[in-house]
Amino acid sequence: MTTVEQAFADQLGLTAGQVVRELGWDEDSDDRLRAAVEEWTGNGLVEQDYEDVADLALLWWREPDGDLVDGLLDALSGLAAGGFIWLLTPRTGLNGHVEPTDITESATSTGLARRPPVDLTPDWTGTRLDPRRVPAA
Numbered sequence: 669m670t671t672v673e674q675a676f677a678d679q680l681g682l683t684a685g686q687v688v689r690e691l692g693w694d695e696d697s698d699d700r701l702r703a704a705v706e707e708w709t710g711n712g713l714v715e716q717d718y719e720d721v722a723d724l725a726l727l728w729w730r731e732p733d734g735d736l737v738d739g740l741l742d743a744l745s746g747l748a749a750g751g752f753i754w755l756l757t758p759r760t761g762l763n764g765h766v767e768p769t770d771i772t773e774s775a776t777s778t779g780l781a782r783r784p785p786v787d788l789t790p791d792w793t794g795t796r797l798d799p800r801r802v803p804a805a
Contacts, residue, residue: 677708679786681724681752681796684710691716691743692728696764697756698789702726721748728756730764736774744778744799753780753797762791771795 677683688705690713705726706712714722725743729736743753757766768785775782780797788794 676704680705680708680754680794682708684708686723687711687714687718687720687748688724688726689714689716689718689722689743689746690726690728692730692733692739692756694728694730696730696758696791697728698792701756701789701792716742718746721746722751723748724751725753726756727753729766730758731766731770732764736766736770737777740774740778740780740797744780747799752799755795755797756788756792757795759787759791759793 682688682705686709688709688711690702693702702713713726725747727739727743729739733739740753740755743755747753755771757771758764771785772782775797779800781800783796783798785793785795
């Protein structure tokens, strides 16, 4: 892995051995990004019906896919403690673009903290969503 690739993997929070569950894949998903995640983690992506816990979820989402809150709840299901979601949406101006306000509202509704978006590929933006931690009593 080159230094640039390692920096990108670090930015995404990817490390060797992680299990990554993929949801919402379709023909427009970026196969180069998918292959890079598999290379960085050393594992193939697992599907939505994976029965064990995953370290993180890649959720490909487009505006016509339905209720984003439902999609985020699906992605949270089976997520390991300390896990997070990368919400992957078409970039501004592309078919299926999701408005940032919709992402923020959906994340808040599902108890997720939204980080600033990152342009991952020419067609896809990623927004990392972390479960909010409940303070210890």
